[in-house]
Amino acid sequence: MKPVSFDYCAPQTLDEALDALGKGGPSASILAGGQSLMPMLNMRVARPALLVDINRIGSLARLAPAPDCLSVGALVRHADLLANAEIRRGWPLLAEATSMIGHPAIRNRGTVCGSVAHADPAAEHPGVLLAMDATVVIASASRRRELPAREFFVAMLTTALERGEMIVELRYPRLPAGTGTGYVEVARRHGAFAIAGVAAALTMRDGVCQSARISVVGVNDTAFRAEAAEAALRAKNLGAAEGARAFAAAAREVAAVVNPIDDVHASSSYRRHLAGVLTQRALEKALARAGGN
Amino acid sequence: MAKEQRIKLSVNGRTYEKNVSVRQSLADFIREELNLTGTHLGCEHGVCGACTVLLNGRSARSCLTLAVQADGAEIVTVEGLGAADGTLHPLQDAFHRNFALQCGYCTPGFLITALELLRQNPNPSEEEVREALSGNLCRCTGYQAIVDAVLSMAGKPLA
Numbered sequence: 001m002k003p004v005s006f007d008y009c010a011p012q013t014l015d016e017a018l019d020a021l022g023k024g025g026p027s028a029s030i031l032a033g034g035q036s037l038m039p040m041l042n043m044r045v046a047r048p049a050l051l052v053d054i055n056r057i058g059s060l061a062r063l064a065p066a067p068d069c070l071s072v073g074a075l076v077r078h079a080d081l082l083a084n085a086e087i088r089r090g091w092p093l094l095a096e097a098t099s100m101i102g103h104p105a106i107r108n109r110g111t112v113c114g115s116v117a118h119a120d121p122a123a124e125h126p127g128v129l130l131a132m133d134a135t136v137v138i139a140s141a142s143r144r145r146e147l148p149a150r151e152f153f154v155a156m157l158t159t160a161l162e163r164g165e166m167i168v169e170l171r172y173p174r175l176p177a178g179t180g181t182g183y184v185e186v187a188r189r190h191g192a193f194a195i196a197g198v199a200a201a202l203t204m205r206d207g208v209c210q211s212a213r214i215s216v217v218g219v220n221d222t223a224f225r226a227e228a229a230e231a232a233l234r235a236k237n238l239g240a241a242e243g244a245r246a247f248a249a250a251a252r253e254v255a256a257v258v259n260p261i262d263d264v265h266a267s268s269s270y271r272r273h274l275a276g277v278l279t280q281r282a283l284e285k286a287l288a289r290a291g292g293n
Numbered sequence: 294m295a296k297e298q299r300i301k302l303s304v305n306g307r308t309y310e311k312n313v314s315v316r317q318s319l320a321d322f323i324r325e326e327l328n329l330t331g332t333h334l335g336c337e338h339g340v341c342g343a344c345t346v347l348l349n350g351r352s353a354r355s356c357l358t359l360a361v362q363a364d365g366a367e368i369v370t371v372e373g374l375g376a377a378d379g380t381l382h383p384l385q386d387a388f389h390r391n392f393a394l395q396c397g398y399c400t401p402g403f404l405i406t407a408l409e410l411l412r413q414n415p416n417p418s419e420e421e422v423r424e425a426l427s428g429n430l431c432r433c434t435g436y437q438a439i440v441d442a443v444l445s446m447a448g449k450p451l452a
Contacts, residue, residue, distance in 0.1 A: 104425055
């Protein structure tokens with residue numbers, strides 16, 4: 001359980017870090033919170049020739065809630081989000097999902113951008129990123145680009161990041177007035193990886209759904225948006241009886257489109273069942289909270 | 294970019310300056326270079342919590358932190374809790390009184406995790422205690438007595 005030998009640098013500026021990453025060869029890796037990378041190093045699943053530690057770059061710890069958008073820099077830890085009352089109020093979906101990540105020591109070190117870059121299919125952050133149509137800001141030594149969340153996740157642990165690139169910032173838009181959100185998951189115990197999880201947001205006006213967002217984690221090889229289920233909810237009246245019918249239909253739709261794996265934690269059919277049940281619960285939570293808006 | 298680097302850090306209030314291999318974990322550094330063997334290694338991949346230390350006042354898995362990353366940091370390990378004359382820290386005493394340990398392997402990690410919880414939230418509910426301790430595994434005595442020990446510290450001074 002010891003990592004292979006590697007080179008290490010801890011630059012003071014982003015430019016130096018991107019330069020080192022660009023010159024570091026195909027296996028060079030960014031070290032941020034280390035809560036996913038370090039286990040992979042210890043187990044020698046990852047064998048980078050170079051680690052570029054960004055923990056000394058103070059500017060990357062910027063966490064800036066603004067009227068229209070929340071900016072989360074590459075060094076913002078899960079615990080930083082939870083400690084911020086403005087984020088709990090203005091981006092409740094992000095705060096709710098973050099509270100279910102790992103344990104205190106993990107949340108103190110692990111970063112939001114790192115979790116997104118790692119792209120574990122069962123992780124919470126990719127699901128929230130998709131549900132909120134957030135933007136991923138990517139930089140390398142030679143260019144800077146922005147990608148919508150929907151174009152970022154490619155496959156299990158695989159993203160649109162290219163060699164020499166890192167995520168420098170995530171931008172979460174503030175959801176429209178009248179929106180309620182809910183994140184629910186089933187895990188063996190608090191903080192364990194989700195067997196399945198669902199993030200939902202409903203924007204309501206006079207009891208009618210203006211827009212629905214549903215993203216699902218833990219069941220397919222990446223987090224994904226359940227677009228057909230979302231479309232079926234749009235313009236629907238979500239009063240008591242109609243709402244219950246519409247949510248049950250959304251749950252069936254999600255269960256029908258997922259393609260879960262069998263593993264030691266849960267069977268494929270159990271995960272499929274959970275994806276449906278959790279969709280319904282997340283939508284119920286979102287609707288109840290939209291009422292308060 | 295050397296494979297070795299000189300670091301200076303404070304551990305339990307004492308300053309150390311040493312050369313370290315950049316791939317050495319903070320846990321191995323604490324145990325093998327400083328001979329502070331109270332910090333235990335269970336899983337070495339961030340699951341069991343036995344190696345938890347305070348890094349600049351916040352709990353961290355020392356198996357998931359490189360020693361070189363602790364350059365300039367202040368570390369507290371289980372050896373830093375009690376007094377120099379061997380008097381137990383009030384939290385250690387609470388573990389003692391509540392029979393909250395059996396083999397003791399997981400205890401250092403539980404103590405550090407519980408200390409951070411009580412500093413942030415001096416009157417936690419049972420649910421909050423269980424959630425805070427959920428990242429620490431005990432394989433013998435079970436969790437009830439550990440939760441009782443932490444709850445017995447509610448509202449009490451930590452020093």
